[in-house]
Amino acid sequence: MFTGIVEERGEIVARDDLDQAARFSIRGPLVTSDARHGDSIAVNGVCLTVVDIADGVFTVDVMAETLRRSSLSHLLPGSMVNLERAMPANGRFGGHVVQGHVDGVGEIEFITPAEHWTVVRIKVPAQLSRYIVEKGSITIDGTSLTVSAVGPECIEVSLIPTTLAETILGLAQTGDPVNLEVDVIAKYVERLTQADRAETGTRAAQKASDDDE
Incomplete structure (x- = not known):
């Protein structure tokens, strides 16, 4: 991890x-x-x-x-x-839970420098959009970042000077591909919700079948 x-x-x-x-x-x-x-x-x-x-x-x-x-x-x-x-068991948890399992590849659409930070807009695969929320966490090329804005099939993140200096995001250009890993908690919640709905549907169908007998 x-x-x-x-x-x-x-x-x-x-x-x-x-x-x-x-x-x-x-x-x-x-x-x-x-x-x-x-x-x-x-x-x-x-x-x-x-x-x-x-x-x-x-x-x-x-x-x-x-x-x-x-x-x-x-x-x-x-x-x-x-x-x-990989994080040691007694290490500091500085970012968020990152598995190192890429969910998809995004593309840098715009890079907008400002005085104290740089805003980067990234096009994300449509199937990943539902896992991303404003102020939530996302991993971009291995960097834990906070989502500052969410749009239709795109997100924005704001990079401070330290991030620009110490990661390859400071070297990024428009059109570059980037690895994306969404928050694993969102994926587990979706999976559990789907399983719960399926189980509820199965019970309802069984009850209806019992009632018809």
Whole structure:
């Protein structure tokens, strides 16, 4: 599990395209300082498993399903990425509950700089809109952010100078794809509500059948 507090901006130093997969080598001196084989590191919000570490560079394997469902397919040597180690059990919970399971890919529509913050508007997939609320939490490229506005199939977030300086969102441009993970609590609530409605419908149908006998 992660919290969406990016620890450093890493750099893709190598990419090897394999059969139905890709292998990335990523420079991240901070996140590799105590990393071991098998550890989880979020790369632009995607939970990946460390398969090798050497001299501040770690290697991960990314299967085709992950490449298809995230923006990692766009990464090339020289690309900058957000990095976060998995949260330790005794760590600070600085952001919100982040699983590292991308729900969809959005697209940056507008970037509007202001004196003390920058407003970013992002087009979101239609199927994710119902999980997003104003002042709620969302993960964008692994960064825990508060939604400042919600529109038809788009959202806005406001980025402070620290976020711009310490995450790749400070390098973002209009048209860039971004990984989105909505609040997992909203998904569980929806699932439980659907199950409850289905159970209620089943009981009602059974009662009607009993009454007809």
